[in-house]
Amino acid sequence: MRKLARWHIWLGWLAAVPLLIWLGSGLFMAARPIEEVRGEALRRAAVPMPLSGLVLPREPVVATKLALVDQRGRPTWIVTDADGATGRYSARDGLPLGPVGAAEARELVAAAWNGTAALSALRRFPRDAPPGDLRQSRPSWQATFADGAHLYIDADSGAVLAVRTRWWRAYDLAWGLHIMDLQTREDSSNAFLWLFGTLALAMALLGAALLFRRRRTATGRRA
Incomplete structure (x- = not known):
């Protein structure tokens, strides 16, 4: 469990930046109706x-x-x-x-x-x-x-x-960040997205395993 916790922390550091980019760009793209963005x-x-x-x-x-x-x-x-x-x-x-x-x-x-x-x-x-x-x-x-x-x-x-529109150009930049393709902004299956997506998923799964283990330990102590 200590090794899992250590891996969870390191994966958290690696996945923190892309997670912030995904959340920030996603919130920005949801700030305006798409009809307004398209003009x-x-x-x-x-x-x-x-x-x-x-x-x-x-x-x-x-x-x-x-x-x-x-x-x-x-x-x-x-x-x-x-x-x-x-x-x-x-x-x-x-x-x-x-x-x-x-x-x-x-x-x-x-x-x-x-x-x-x-x-x-x-x-x-x-x-x-x-x-x-x-x-x-x-x-x-x-x-x-x-x-x-x-x-x-x-x-x-x-x-x-x-x-x-100006909003479209800002939206386009946010979309490029969201899919991690700032060059064409069309490749939603690129290597960077797969890599950081896999790291984020592994971090979440390790966190869930650690949380489940700690809940079981706490329940056993109360019993």
């Missing part, structure tokens, strides 16, 4: 569109996904192929539409934004160097607002890729 209220709802008179893309395309969206009052087809590449076509005449330029990006941002903060900056990012909070390898326009929120527009299709 769902900052994104304007989709506008209903009449389907009469619409035509399919005229060019021969092989698509895995075809979506009809409203872009500045213009019905638009967003076509996604098997490689994940996207393009857009007018749903009125079926002709292809080019990439989104800066002027159109501003208009698309204004049409999608439902917040009260003013637009403070607009910047384009290439596919191979996306901003850290986008979490997608897509060419994009990043709209930065006065309250720190980001709204991303796909530079190829004009679709809204994501809304990122």
Whole structure:
């Protein structure tokens, strides 16, 4: 029992830091509703569109996904192929539409934004160097607002890729700490998590065994 107690103490020291990280990050992530973290209220709802008179893309395309969206009052087809590449076509005449330029990006941002903060900056990012909070390898326009929120527009299709608030970025950091993956923040089965999780479980099991033994000893003495 003395050896078990000694192991329990040493494991407690080793597991103390990850346990504090898990508890602290978990409490932080529970501090705000997930809808507020995602900024769902900052994104304007989709506008209903009449389907009469619409035509399919005229060019021969092989698509895995075809979506009809409203872009500045213009019905638009967003076509996604098997490689994940996207393009857009007018749903009125079926002709292809080019990439989104800066002027159109501003208009698309204004049409999608439902917040009260003013637009403070607009910047384009290439596919191979996306901003850290986008979490997608897509060419994009990043709209930065006065309250720190980001709204991303796909530079190829004009679709809204994501809304990122300050709370989302803090939540994302807390999630990375919680799963012990600060690089991609997606690997919830990494070696560090398994190691410290195993240590914490062993510490808890040893503590339970010690507690049960002490209760039995105390009961025997009273008898």
